[in-house]
Amino acid sequence: MALSTAYWESQTFLTANRLNLFGLLAEDPLDAATVAERLSLDSTAARLFLNALVGLDLLVRDGEAYANGPAAAAFLVPGTPHYLGNAFRYADGLYAPWADLEKTLASGDPAVPPADYLTDADPARTHAFVMGMHGRALGIGTALVGLLDLTGRQRLLDVGGGPGTYSALLCGRHPELTATVLDLPAVCAVAEGIVAGMGMAERVAFAPGSYLDGLGLPDGQDVVLISGVFHRETPTTCNDLIRRAADALEPGGLLAVADVFTDPGGATPAFAALFGLNMRLTAPDGQVHADADVARWMADAGFGQVDTRPFPPPMPHRLVTGVKP
Ligand SMILES: C[S@@+](CC[C@H](N)C(=O)[O-])C[C@H]1O[C@@H](n2cnc3c(N)ncnc32)[C@H](O)[C@@H]1O
Structure with missing residues (x-):
C-alpha cells in the first residue's frame, strides 16, 4: 500500500514547493482561507492540502495558523542560504517522465533528452x-x-x-x-x-x-x-x-x-x-x-x-x- 501511494507524498510536497507556499509562510503564519486567497486556491482543497503538509512534518499548525516546520524553514524558503527548492523543482519536472516510465522501458530512450x-x-x-x-x-x-x-x-x-x-x-x-x-x-x-x-x-x-x-x-x-x-x-x-x-x-x-x-x-x-x-x-x-x-x-x-x-x-x-x- 505504501509503495502504491508514495506519489501522494511527492506530489503534495512538490506542489507546495512549486506554489512557493513555504516562501509565503516564512513571512507570517496564515490560516487556510488566507493561504487559499493568496495562492488562488479553492479554500476547502487548500485546507486538505495544508493538513497533509502538517502530516508530512513540513508545516506545523497552531490553532488555525499554519507555519513552516523546521525542515521547511531550513531548506524550502527562497533566498535562505540552504535553499533546495530549485533542486526539488528539477525532480518536479521529472514527474511526468516517470509517469511514462513504460515508454522508456520499451524503447530504452530517455523521455527527456x-x-x-x-x-x-x-x-x-x-x-x-x-x-x-x-x-x-x-x-x-x-x-x-x-x-x-x-x-x-x-x-x-x-x-x-x-x-x-x-x-x-x-x-x-x-x-x-x-x-x-x-x-x-x-x-x-x-x-x-x-x-x-x-x-x-x-x-x-x-x-x-x-x-x-x-x-x-x-x-x-x-x-x-x-x-x-x-x-x-x-x-x-x-x-x-x-x-x-x-x-x-x-x-x-x-x-x-x-x-x-x-x-x-x-x-x-x-x-x-x-x-x-x-x-x-x-x-x-x-x-x-x-x-x-x-x-x-x-x-x-x-x-x-x-x-x-x-x-x-x-x-x-x-x-x-x-x-x-
Ligand atoms: C549531475 S551533473 C554533475 C555536476 C557536478 N559535478 C556535481 O557533482 O554536482 C553532470 C554534469 O555533466 C555535464 N556533462 C554532461 N555531458 C557532458 C559532456 N559531454 N561534456 C562535458 N560535460 C558534460 C552536465 O552538463 C552536468 O553539469
Whole structure:
C-alpha cells in the first residue's frame, strides 16, 4: 500500500514547493482561507492540502495558523542560504517522465533528452537545471570537502563540474588550490555567474567543451574530480575517462570519482537502483554503476591506493579515490 501511494507524498510536497507556499509562510503564519486567497486556491482543497503538509512534518499548525516546520524553514524558503527548492523543482519536472516510465522501458530512450536541459535550446531550462545542481551541491559539497583532503595540491580539474560549486568550495578550503571546470558551453555560461557570486572567479577557470570529444583532458593536474558524471555514461566511457584522467595527472596525482553507486549486483541500496532508472529517463546512456566496479577500473588503469568511502548519511553518494603512481 505504501509503495502504491508514495506519489501522494511527492506530489503534495512538490506542489507546495512549486506554489512557493513555504516562501509565503516564512513571512507570517496564515490560516487556510488566507493561504487559499493568496495562492488562488479553492479554500476547502487548500485546507486538505495544508493538513497533509502538517502530516508530512513540513508545516506545523497552531490553532488555525499554519507555519513552516523546521525542515521547511531550513531548506524550502527562497533566498535562505540552504535553499533546495530549485533542486526539488528539477525532480518536479521529472514527474511526468516517470509517469511514462513504460515508454522508456520499451524503447530504452530517455523521455527527456539532455539537449533539453544542457544546451542553448532552452536557456531558461538550462539555467534552472544548473541552479538546481548548485543548490544541491552546496549541501553535498560540504561533505565532499570534508572527505577529500587536498592539502598541498595546487591544480584541480573538475570534469563535468556543472555549476562549479564543488571547485569553489574546495578552493575555499585550500588556499593554494586553483581549479578548472570542464563542462558544456551553455552550462559553463551559467556556472561563471555562480562561481563569481561565491567570490572565486579568480581561482576557478572554465574550459567549455565536451568530455566526449576524444581529445585529451587539460594536463599538469594534481587532482581530477569526476562527480555526478559516471551515472550518465557506459562502462566503456567511464573507463575511457579514467584513462584520460590518468594522462592528465602528474605522478602522485589524485583521481576522485563521486556519484550515487550501488553495491555489487546493482540492486541495493534501493535508492541507488531507482536512481539508475531516473538517469535512463534523462540521458541516453543513463545508468548506475557499482563502486566496486569503478575501483576495479581504476586499479586496471594503474591507479594505486584505491579506496572507497560513503558520504555521511543520509547522503546516498560514495567516493572512490586512487593515486597515480
Ligand atoms: C549531475 S551533473 C554533475 C555536476 C557536478 N559535478 C556535481 O557533482 O554536482 C553532470 C554534469 O555533466 C555535464 N556533462 C554532461 N555531458 C557532458 C559532456 N559531454 N561534456 C562535458 N560535460 C558534460 C552536465 O552538463 C552536468 O553539469
